Amino acid sequence: LFTEINHVGIAVADLDAAKEFYKNSFDMSVVHEETNEEQGVREAMLAVGDSGSCIQLLAPLTPESTIAKFLDKSGPGIQQMAYTVEDIDAVSATLRERGLRLLYDEPRRGTANSRINFIHPKDAGGVLVELVEPAADASH
Numbered sequence: 369l370f371t372e373i374n375h376v377g378i379a380v381a382d383l384d385a386a387k388e389f390y391k392n393s394f395d396m397s398v399v400h401e402e403t404n405e406e407q408g409v410r411e412a413m414l415a416v417g418d419s420g421s422c423i424q425l426l427a428p429l430t431p432e433s434t435i436a437k438f439l440d441k442s443g444p445g446i447q448q449m450a451y452t453v454e455d456i457d458a459v460s461a462t463l464r465e466r467g468l469r470l471l472y473d474e475p476r477r478g479t480a481n482s483r484i485n486f487i488h489p490k491d492a493g494g495v496l497v498e499l500v501e502p503a504a505d506a507s508h
């Protein structure tokens with residue numbers, strides 16, 4: 369169903385401070401950064417060496433946003449596990465057939481014009497699972 373781990377998403381209060389921490393502590397640098405108004409986040413992708421694996425730092429845009437609520441409740445830390453899929457419509461249909469709830473009826477826009485949806489954490493063992501169908505011209 370899933371072809372690889374796309375990224376692990378980490379909630380942070382301050383994106384710039386988190387980027388500094390990852391740079392200074394782990395020599396990890398930003399390969400992509402954007403603001404996603406619909407998701408209420410500023411986000412930065414950081415590469416793990418040349419592996420193609422990434423972590424995604426997620427900072428809240430507003431106090432009402434999903435990430436702000438997560439920080440209030442759980443504090444900073446891992447917020448989501450994102451898998452790459454080739455065809456998000458087909459994978460979503462399969463998951464629904466298997467009784468899992470997806471958060472959106474139709475995929476929405478994610479990082480670098482990917483198409484995304486989420487499995488409710490209550491249906492996935494307490495893990496917020498993101499499905500990512502990368503844009504045709506994207507490396508991740």
Ligand code: MC0
Pocket residue numbers: 377404407409411424426434435437438441447448450471477478479482484486488489490494495496498
């Ligand atoms: C909430 N829960 C989680 C969780 N968030 N469990 C694991 N991981 C998380 N991240 C649990 C809570 O502990 C609670 O359990 C129950 O789910 C309901 O949580 P809530 O605090 O009432 O929160 P809700 O219902 O307001 O929101 C949860 C929900 C939300 C998953 C629906 O976070 C959401 O819509 N997430 C999808 C969008 C998102 O995460 N966007 C930001 C990343 P108990 O046992 O206490 O009832 S944007 C992104 O990722 C994009 C840019 C990209 O990658 O391309």
